[in-house]
Amino acid sequence: MDKMALAQQVGETMYANDRATRETVGMDLVSCEPGRARMRMVVQDKHLNGHQTCHGGFIFTLADSTFAFACNSHNHNAVAAACSIEFLKPAQLGDVLSTEGVEQVLSGRHGIYDVKVSNQRGETVALFRGKSAQIPGTVVNP
Amino acid sequence: MDKMALAQQVGETMYANDRATRETVGMDLVSCEPGRARMRMVVQDKHLNGHQTCHGGFIFTLADSTFAFACNSHNHNAVAAACSIEFLKPAQLGDVLSTEGVEQVLSGRHGIYDVKVSNQRGETVALFRGKSAQIPGTVVNP
Amino acid sequence: MDKMALAQQVGETMYANDRATRETVGMDLVSCEPGRARMRMVVQDKHLNGHQTCHGGFIFTLADSTFAFACNSHNHNAVAAACSIEFLKPAQLGDVLSTEGVEQVLSGRHGIYDVKVSNQRGETVALFRGKSAQIPGTVVNP
Amino acid sequence: MDKMALAQQVGETMYANDRATRETVGMDLVSCEPGRARMRMVVQDKHLNGHQTCHGGFIFTLADSTFAFACNSHNHNAVAAACSIEFLKPAQLGDVLSTEGVEQVLSGRHGIYDVKVSNQRGETVALFRGKSAQIPGTVVNP
Numbered sequence: 002m003d004k005m006a007l008a009q010q011v012g013e014t015m016y017a018n019d020r021a022t023r024e025t026v027g028m029d030l031v032s033c034e035p036g037r038a039r040m041r042m043v044v045q046d047k048h049l050n051g052h053q054t055c056h057g058g059f060i061f062t063l064a065d066s067t068f069a070f071a072c073n074s075h076n077h078n079a080v081a082a083a084c085s086i087e088f089l090k091p092a093q094l095g096d097v098l099s100t101e102g103v104e105q106v107l108s109g110r111h112g113i114y115d116v117k118v119s120n121q122r123g124e125t126v127a128l129f130r131g132k133s134a135q136i137p138g139t140v141v142n143p
Numbered sequence: 144m145d146k147m148a149l150a151q152q153v154g155e156t157m158y159a160n161d162r163a164t165r166e167t168v169g170m171d172l173v174s175c176e177p178g179r180a181r182m183r184m185v186v187q188d189k190h191l192n193g194h195q196t197c198h199g200g201f202i203f204t205l206a207d208s209t210f211a212f213a214c215n216s217h218n219h220n221a222v223a224a225a226c227s228i229e230f231l232k233p234a235q236l237g238d239v240l241s242t243e244g245v246e247q248v249l250s251g252r253h254g255i256y257d258v259k260v261s262n263q264r265g266e267t268v269a270l271f272r273g274k275s276a277q278i279p280g281t282v283v284n285p
Numbered sequence: 286m287d288k289m290a291l292a293q294q295v296g297e298t299m300y301a302n303d304r305a306t307r308e309t310v311g312m313d314l315v316s317c318e319p320g321r322a323r324m325r326m327v328v329q330d331k332h333l334n335g336h337q338t339c340h341g342g343f344i345f346t347l348a349d350s351t352f353a354f355a356c357n358s359h360n361h362n363a364v365a366a367a368c369s370i371e372f373l374k375p376a377q378l379g380d381v382l383s384t385e386g387v388e389q390v391l392s393g394r395h396g397i398y399d400v401k402v403s404n405q406r407g408e409t410v411a412l413f414r415g416k417s418a419q420i421p422g423t424v425v426n427p
Numbered sequence: 428m429d430k431m432a433l434a435q436q437v438g439e440t441m442y443a444n445d446r447a448t449r450e451t452v453g454m455d456l457v458s459c460e461p462g463r464a465r466m467r468m469v470v471q472d473k474h475l476n477g478h479q480t481c482h483g484g485f486i487f488t489l490a491d492s493t494f495a496f497a498c499n500s501h502n503h504n505a506v507a508a509a510c511s512i513e514f515l516k517p518a519q520l521g522d523v524l525s526t527e528g529v530e531q532v533l534s535g536r537h538g539i540y541d542v543k544v545s546n547q548r549g550e551t552v553a554l555f556r557g558k559s560a561q562i563p564g565t566v567v568n569p
Contacts, residue, residue: 342488
C-alpha cells in the first residue's frame with residue numbers, strides 16, 4: 002500500500018475507535034496524510050464555558066486530536082509526550098474551527114508537530130505544538 | 144466578604160455556568176480558594192480515545208479548568224493566554240484524577256499557575272502550566 | 286522608507302547596540318526583513334558545557350536573538366514574554382548553526398514567532414517558539 | 428558516599444568542566460543537592476542587549492544551568508530535551524539574580540524540573556520548566 006493510502010486508512014481506523022473525538026467532543030476528521038492531518042469542529046452549546054465561549058480545553062482537544070492523527074499517520078503507534086498552546090482569539094457558539102497539523106521533525110522515536118486552529122473567517126484562534134513519542138505497535142495491520 | 148468566602152462563591156458561580164466542565168466532560172469542583180483550586184474527574188467511557196486510554200484533551204481540560212478557577216478566584220475575570228502540559232502517565236478507564244492548581248505569580252494583569260494531575264495511586268499523570276490575562280469584569284457582583 | 290529597508294535598518298541598529306549577541310556570544314546577523322530574521326553562529330570553545338557540547342543556553346540565545354530581530358523588525362519595540370525550545374540534536378565544537386525566524390501571528394500587541402536552528406548538514410538542532418509583547422518606543426527614528 | 432555528598436561532588440565536577448557557565452556567562456554554583464540546585468549571577472555589561480537590559484538568553488542560560496545541575500545531581504548523565512520560560516520582569520545592570528531549581532517528577536529516564544529566577548529584591552524575574560532525558564554514563568566515578 003502506498004504511504005498516502007496507508008495514512009488515510011490509519012486515520013479512518015483511529016477515528017472510528019476514538020469515541021472521545023468523534024462523539025463526546027464531536028470533531029470531524031477531514032484528512033489524514035503522511036505527517037499531516039486536518040480536522041473540523043463546530044462550536045456547540047456543549048462546548049461553552051462560564052464565559053459562554055468555547056472552553057479552551059476543547060480547542061486544545063481539537064488540536065491534540067489533529068496532532069494524534071498526524072503523528073500516527075505513518076502507522077507506528079505514537080502518543081503525546083508534551084504539548085503547548087497559545088490562545089489568540091476566543092471561539093464563539095456557531096464558529097467553525099478548522100485545523101491543519103504538520104510534522105516539523107521526526108527523528109528516531111520523537112516527532113514535533115505544529116497545529117494551527119482557524120475560524121471560518123480565516124483568523125488564527127490558537128497555535129499548538131505537540132511532541133510525540135512512538136510506542137510499540139501499529140494502528141492497522143501492516 | 145473575606146477573600147476565602149469570595150473565592151468559594153466565585154468557584155460555585157463559575158462552575159454552575161460552565162456546561163463544558165460540568166456536563167460535557169463531567170468534572171467536579173472540589174475547592175476554590177484565593178489563587179488555588181482543586182478538581183476531580185473519574186475516567187469514563189466517553190473520555191477514551193482510540194488507544195482506549197483517557198484522551199489527553201480531557202486531562203488537559205481538567206487541568207485547564209482547575210487553572211481557570213484558580214486564576215478567577217480573586218473575582219477579576221481572567222482568561223487563558225497560553226498553556227503547556229507534560230503527559231507523564233496514561234489514565235485508564237475508572238481512574239480517579241485529582242488536580243491541585245496553585246498561583247505561582249500574579250503581577251499586574253498576568254499570572255502563572257501550575258497544576259498537577261494525579262491518579263488514585265498518587266502518581267503524577269500530568270504537569271500543566273497556564274498563563275492568565277485579566278480582562279474587564281468580575282465573576283460575581285463585588 | 287519601504288518596509289524592507291526599514292527592517293534592515295532596525296536589524297543593523299539593534300545588532301550594533303547588542304553587546305551580548307555580538308560579542309559575548311558571538312552571533313552574526315544574516316538578515317532582518319519584515320517579520321523574519323536569520324542569524325549564524327559557529328560553536329566555539331567558549332560555548333562548551335561540561336559534556337563538551339554547545340551549552341543549550343547558547344542555542345536558546347541564538348534562537349532568542351533571531352526572534353528579537355524578527356519581532357522588532359516592524360520598528361515597534363517588542364520584548365519576549367515567553368519562549369519554549371525543543372532540543373533535538375547536540376551541537377559540537379566547530380558546528381555552524383543557522384537560524385530562520387518567521388512571524389506566525391501578529392495580532393495587536395502580541396506576536397508569535399517560530400525559529401528553527403539547523404547545523405551545516407541541514408539537520409534540525411532545535412525548534413523554538415517565542416511570544417512577543419510590544420512596548421512603547423521604536424528602534425530607529427521613524 | 429551518601430546522596431547529599433554525591434550530589435555536591437557532581438555539582439563541583441560539572442561546574443569545573445563547564446566553561447560556558449563558569450567563564451563565558453559568569454555564573455556561580457551556590458549548591459547542588461539531590462534533585463535541587465541553586466545558582467547566582469550578577470548582571471554585567473557583557474550581558475546587556477540592545478535595550479540595555481540583560482539579554483533573555485542569559486536569564487535562560489542561568490535557569491538552564493541550574494536545571495542541568497539538578498537533573499545530573501543523582502550522578503546519571505542527563506540532558507535537556509525541552510525547556511520553556513516565562514519572562515516576568517527585566518533584569519538590569521548590577522542586578523543579582525538567584526535561582527532555585529527543584530525536581531518535580533523523575534520517572535524512568537525522564538524528569539521535570541522547575542526553576543525560579545529572582546532578583547535581589549525577591550521579585551520573580553522568570554519561571555522556567557525543563558524536561559530532562561537520561562543518557563548513558565555518570566558525571567563522577569560511582
